[in-house]
Amino acid sequence: MHYISELQDGTKVKLVMLLIVLCFSSYYIFKNYKTANSQLKILSFIGIVGSVWLMYIEINKNNNVNLLKQNFELTTGKIEKYIVPNIKGAIPSLGKAADHNYIKYSYEVNNNKLTNSYDENYFIKIPNVKPNLDLSYLVIYQKNNPSNSFILVNYPINNEDDLANYRKIFSQGIPGNIFEQE
Template structure:
């Protein structure tokens, strides 16, 4: 009986993992095909270790805030197949580029490899992203 229960739990976890991965791919593909850019600030950044569970563990806490058409959005993330979580804390005093899905601004990522230190940086990024995503935006495409 215990073996059957264990196998059942493993199968449920496996199916959940596959479903979660496919759902994440849908969000990524929608963002990748119909994106826009804004700037945002990191409000909270704490990484206890590189091991995290999707949805947050309490040990890893990263939250960023951004505005789209005067509406305020908050988002957070854990490391996944598209985004690395740096061990080194980024500069919390500057803005970073935010990529979000047009029509669904909650589907977004903060791009820590695109810091905005002045207005020229943001203009430069708009031009860089004008026709397609640069190769260093995500780990996989």
């Protein structure tokens, strides 16, 4: 029960929806196995396997954020790509939905250059206003897994003292404006 209480709200909602799909697919395949045609059996099997796989992915994302919160370090990074799609670009009748906000960035940890990217999600928001791509920004990463990271566009590095100041702020804990569900 303690593990469930540590899950983010967005993860809980997705898991409940996937459990519903899993239950209905399982019920249908076992209840109607002899009378269902092979296409429905295959679709039900895909629903079962897909639900389990997506639940694993959501729990893994949640665990990565929790591990990062427990054991983090700070560095600076540069934004390589920042996409905030125009909502007018969506054409529902053609099946084209608007993309999510997306960010790709690079940073250095122990003389190793790393690149990471992510879409906006329920852990961290990507602002709709494009930041200054010439500046460096604060990157929070997991100490023992540096590829588990987020760039924090609301913490720009304007001069050499900014990183030291941010380290002082973060030494008291991660500020509440970093992750969505604190």
